[in-house]
Amino acid sequence: MIPDWPAERWQMVEVQLRRRGIRDERVLAAMGEIPREEFVPLDLRVLAYRDEPVPIGFGQTISQPYMTALMAQELCLSGSEKVLEVGAGCGYAAAVMALLVARVVTVEIVPQLVTFARTNLARTGRDSNIEVVAGDGSWGHLSQAPYDGISVAAAAPDIPTALIEQLADHGRVVIPVGSLADQELRVLTKRGSSIESRVATTCRFVPLRGGEGWR
Ligand code: SAH
Secondary structure, eight states, rough: OOOOHHHHHHIIIIIIIITTTTTOOHHHHHHHSGGGGGGGOOGGGGGSSSSSEEETTTTTEOOHHHHHHHHHHHHHOOOSSSSHHHHHHTTTTHHHHHSSEEEEEESSHHHHHHHHHHHHHHHOOOOOEEEEEEEOGGGOOOOGOOOOEEEEBBBSSSOOHHHTTTTEEEEEEEEEEOOSSOEEEEEEEETTTTEEEEEEEEEOOOOSSTTTOOO
C-alpha cells in the first residue's frame, strides 16, 4: 500500500511541530509543502515522517523534522535573506529554507551526498534558488558572503570563526556546539563587533568534519 504522504506530512506539522512549540507560520507552511519522502533513500521512505533522524547513507542522517523547523525558526527569516547551510545531506533543510528566503547556498563535504542533494532538489523542482556546493563548509563559503543567516547541520566543539566572519551585521547563526554525546543548539546574533549567544535546546547531531577538527 502506498502511504498517504500528504496526510503524514500534515500530521508531522501539527503533532511534531505546532504542538511542540514551532510558531513561525511560514516555517510550518514550508514544512507542510516540501515532500520529505523525496529526500529519504527509496528503501527508507516509509520512515520519512518519523519523529527522529533517518539514515541517508555514508553515516549521515536527515535531521528530525522538529530540529529542521526549530533551526529555520531561530534564524527569524522574513523572505529577502541569503542563507548559508553547512551540511546539505539530502537537501531537505535547504528545500525548506529556500521557501523562506531569497537564496540558499548549501555546502556538503561528502561527494555522493552532493549528488544526492542536487538530484533530490532537481527532481522536486526546488533547485531554482538553491546552490549545492561541494566542499568543507566549516570554512564557510567566502565567494557569496556575507550571509544573513547560517545554519550548521553538524556539531562542532567550537564555533568555526569563518562562519562568524561571513555573517552580515544583525545576522544569525544556528549551530549545535559540544562533544559527540553532549551538545546544545546555540543561536548567535552578530551586533557590530559583538556576538550575542543563547541556547535554544539540547540536541544530538553528527559531527562536523574537516575544519580545525575535534580536540
Ligand atoms: N541538512 C540535512 C542534514 C544533514 S546531516 C537535512 O536536510 O536534514 C549533516 C551533513 O553535514 C552530512 O551530510 C555531512 O556529510 C555534512 N557535513 C559534515 N561536516 C561537514 C563540513 N565540514 N562541511 C560540509 N558538510 C559537512
